[in-house]
Amino acid sequence: MKKFLLCSLILITSLILADSVQSQERQRVRDLGIHPGILPTGPLNAITDVEGVMVGHQTLIEEDNIRTGVTAILPHSGNLYRERVPAAVYVGNGFGKALGFTQVQELGEMETPIALTNTLSIFNAAHGVADYVLNLPGNENVGSVNPVVGETNDGWLNDIRARVVDTEDVYKAIESAESGPVAEGNVGAGTGTRALGFKGGIGTSSRQLPENRGGYTVGVLVQSNFGGILTVNGAPVGEELGNHYLSSRQTTPSGQPTDLGAQNTRLTALSGLTGDTDGYDFDVDGSVMIVVATDAPITSRNLERLAKRAFMGIARVGGFASNGSGDYVIAFSTHPDVRNNLDDSGQTRQITELDNNAVSPLFLAAVEATEEAILNSLFMAETMDGQNGRTQEALPIDEVMEILEKYGADQ
Secondary structure (H helix, E strand, O other): OHHHHHHHHHHHHHHHHHHHHHHHHOOOHHHHOOOOOOOOOOOOOOHHHOOOOEEEEEEEEEOOOEEEEEEEEEOOOOOOOOEEEEEEEEEEEEOOOOEOHHHHHHHOEEOOOEEEEEHHHHHHHHHHHHHHHHOOOOOOOOOOOOOEEEEEOOOOOOOHHHOOOOHHHHHHHHHOOEOOOOOOEOOHHHOOOEEOOEEOOEEEEEEEOOHHHOOOEEEEEEEEEOOEOOOEOOEOHHHHHOOOOOHHHOEOOOOOEOOOOHHHHHHHHHHOOOOEEOOEEOOOOOEEEEEEEEOOOOOHHHHHHHHHHHHHHHHHOOEOOOOOOEEEEEEEEOOHHHOEEOOOOOOOOOOOOOOHHHOHHHHHHHHHHHHHHHHHHHHHOOOEEOHHHOEEOOOOHHHHHHHHHHOOOOO
């Protein structure tokens, strides 16, 4: 009996260690020597490099059909309803169900945490965010609140119609939010997503401006779930792997026709459904949510301009905003001088913000951080099984590194 228990313990320990090793094999792009862009990152290379910003996840993996969750982003740890941050929204392609965005556009400020989840859970998530804000001390007499919630459709791996996300999950994501390293890949709102032909997820990155340009930080977090033709540091990775939009009708980089037998078997495994189903082209349709934070003193007008530049990061990794893709960017500033504190008396307020001529470095930072955040979401995501026996394979890191070396893009 003792021998049986000892063998069982050894087996369980081995499995745990094997899982740990497998998880450690997934690395962020910089850990692999890939350095997109020219600007340096912040210490964590994450959105939380922007002082005050916190991120929390609630991941839901149940049986063989639930693969979803919630990711919460808090601009600061105070009462956001009473100490609002300037914010702006840019809609790259509006095939989405974003909630609360029109008020942000109208007033140029944000009064709640941002929650990300799946398409059919966005309404439950909004209820959770509103409930959280209404129950904060000091908000006892608040009669209106504008929850900000974004989504992507994780219905390939997740039983999205089950709508399992509830208020408690939103609370857990918000209350677990912290300012340290951010978990990436198959976590929170990225649990069941897929992007550019591979397993997608949550990704983050940051850029820090030189002191002579203000020394400001721009941080980005993405929920990647969109299609296209994967490009990594300029190298045509999706083409080389034969896994990209319209690949069944393309040729390889050497000019040879694709193998529509063996290769389509690989594409089906990597990308799930192919072709058009119920009006959607599952090879490319999906969505991406991009959250941009900065500590630079800018208000909604230049935050909208910043959000537009972040959208360029999608193009740099091979996305092109297909018809069925909901592509949204929401940007905010954490700088104390540009916040709207409801407890301040008076009908006017003074704001000191950057001149237009000083924001160009921020634009570059947003493009680079978005590009790297998307890549991190792919590099950190692991192969995942989901509903109906489906499997979404992760990006094959070893093959990618060989391709990058081939094109001199591995630096």
